[in-house]
Amino acid sequence: MQESKPLARTAMAARLARDIPDGWAVNLGIGIPTLVADYVPVEREVLFHSENGILGMGPAPPPEAIEPWLINAGKQHVTLRTGGSYFHHADSFAMIRGGHLDLCVLGAFEVAENGDIANWATGGNETAPAVGGAMDLAAGAKQLWAIMEHTTKDGRARLVRRCSYPLTALGVVRRVYTNLGVFDITERGFVVRELIEGLRLPEAQARSAATLLAD
């Protein structure tokens, strides 16, 4: 039997990028989601949105062409595509909260079979909690996809029946991309849309804490 090889983060991002159609307005959360932009071909016009007031973000500039006044929500230097625009924070979140983004992609600690997502706090007390725009994005976008490793470093499942970490939003995740496959959230729970090459459903199931239904 062939050993299956979990996707690297870049490959996960590339896999997700394939599913974003031309013309969508998309917000990418910090972490793995940010990598997605690199895998959307420029001829596909996807409008990337940033919470700090940018629509039509372009890729990171080369070091010699950095614009000091232009950063994304992850505080990285970015560029503006031709046709992009600037606005203030209240207008930016009006865009988010009003359901005008076709898609938001967030990293997560856990996603539950009922669509709940936990991505902002682990409940530990060592550092101050920090939510940023995650709750607004999760509640506001037309659809939310989560992208994350299938399990924690010590093997604990992240696809769960109910989240154990503090929630970000309730019942909002439509699809999860992991290093093992793609999983839709339906009324029946997680449905496997795709597994990486060589991985069989029982193996994916063994690394999950909720039932994975065959497509």
Added chain:
Amino acid sequence: MQESKPLARTAMAARLARDIPDGWAVNLGIGIPTLVADYVPVEREVLFHSENGILGMGPAPPPEAIEPWLINAGKQHVTLRTGGSYFHHADSFAMIRGGHLDLCVLGAFEVAENGDIANWATGGNETAPAVGGAMDLAAGAKQLWAIMEHTTKDGRARLVRRCSYPLTALGVVRRVYTNLGVFDITERGFVVRELIEGLRLPEAQARSAATLLAD
């Protein structure tokens, strides 16, 4: 005894204009209030606001210099002063509702001694009611001054104990300018600040339906 001569509308507007200090942001309602702008000397920088998205309105242009895209809330052609700006209707009313205007001047059918104002409907059914921005302005400006004839054409008092017409807002009027004088609204009711030349308090009182207190 000398006969007192009630002020003409233009004189009422001029009288009110004297009390607007340099630097105030002011919205003038339609009717007599609109005339006020003509009596504020240009060297006094008063920022006139218009509900349809203008701050820093200037006087009406001569016919040959009309800008077809620039009208005020009364749908009259106006100009923009150097330093003026445009914004949309929600931002315009945010400015009003948020208490950023120093003054709003409204015409009125009735003003009550408790500061209530009735200026939008007479209760008749012949035509459709029309409120425009009056309720927002009355509730939102830092202070509201009313300007109106002291009585109706058939002699009915407009300074009243309680309004009989449908209300625009409750307890908001600070001062009333009429063709007979200037009246502050205080916790004790109407207080006479000024009467036109030759008019004595009992004569003004006779044309009012609420008590006028001496200053």
Added chain:
Amino acid sequence: MIDKIVAGMAEAMAGVADGAVVLVGGFGAVGQPDALIEGLLEQGARDLTIVANNAGGGEGGLSRLMRHGRVRKLVCSFPRSNTGPTIFDELYRAGKIELEIVPQGTLAERMRAAGAGIPAFFTPTGYGTQLTEGKESREIAGRPCVLEHALFGDLALVEAWAADRWGNLTYRQSGRNFNPVMATAARLTVVQSQHVVALGALDPEAIVTPGIYVDRVVHVPYGDPQI
């Protein structure tokens, strides 16, 4: 490639259903999407609810739509015209049109709320008046307020000064008025624009309506509003 510019009015109005709630921009004669209203008339949708600041004047624009019996209800702040009696007046007196009067700022804010994902908000405007009778009220921070709900459109008709193929828009002077707010508040936002410009021709710092709010743009270089 994103291209929201449509060739003609039929395409611009495709899919508008009977019973639609239609937000119509403009204030006075300025910023009125009259060509789109004409297109809506041609398209044939009936039983419409129109949300606009005014009730139309003269024979064009909203008046034409009303004259043809397409409007069931009008939601507006000021159904009165400087230019004399209107078709709306006629219909209203005859009991042939419903009217809901909303304070102008509340009207704007209810649509802003719809666009911004705020289902309801409290405002002092209108408290204690006929126009808020029956509405929930409470005192907040010492001021009595009423609860107002988001006002959504199925369709927004918007007049712009310049548009690009992404649907980015600018407006001209007081032509801005309700147009940018309405553009955010409808399921389908259709724009008539005086100018259609190349992508990148609009200053990113001066775009008033980012293209995300716009679905279709028709080039209608009609010139100046009537003086």
Added chain:
Amino acid sequence: MIDKIVAGMAEAMAGVADGAVVLVGGFGAVGQPDALIEGLLEQGARDLTIVANNAGGGEGGLSRLMRHGRVRKLVCSFPRSNTGPTIFDELYRAGKIELEIVPQGTLAERMRAAGAGIPAFFTPTGYGTQLTEGKESREIAGRPCVLEHALFGDLALVEAWAADRWGNLTYRQSGRNFNPVMATAARLTVVQSQHVVALGALDPEAIVTPGIYVDRVVHVPYGDPQI
């Protein structure tokens, strides 16, 4: 004549009281009113509540204010820095500063509400999470929502790109962020601007903050944010 340009920092900060709620613009290193924060430090007000998106990083800006023990409480969405441990972290761990976490969009909207005269609004953001525990909630149009209240400042510190003597402002690229919103939400709005220009030099169609929201402007041509 209206002239909001003040000569120096002492004048800019005159009258700020102990216990003030201070809204501080900026996001990341961009649009941070660091010179004004320095002025506030000099001015000496204590027991401050700071409202900002972040908790400051490095040794400058908010960190300096915290280091000097002037901040009693921080209201923010993301008290974490890309650039390593912060002074805030230190104070927080030692129990020497209060923290209120607010979702970033709710933070922006609460200040927008303060500026716009909306005492409270319903939003789906945060419903059912720890951050809205104890808040009033209800279902509106099928979505569960929580009630959020307007967030006012006694003072707003704003960074702008260009300002004129009326206080009209423009911003630069992502330097806009919270600045224009905070400018509307405080009793006293003080601006540091890279450029001070003649009245009329700013395009009326592209002014982001009309001068009505601004009380004082200091010219601080500090150049670009740190890369």
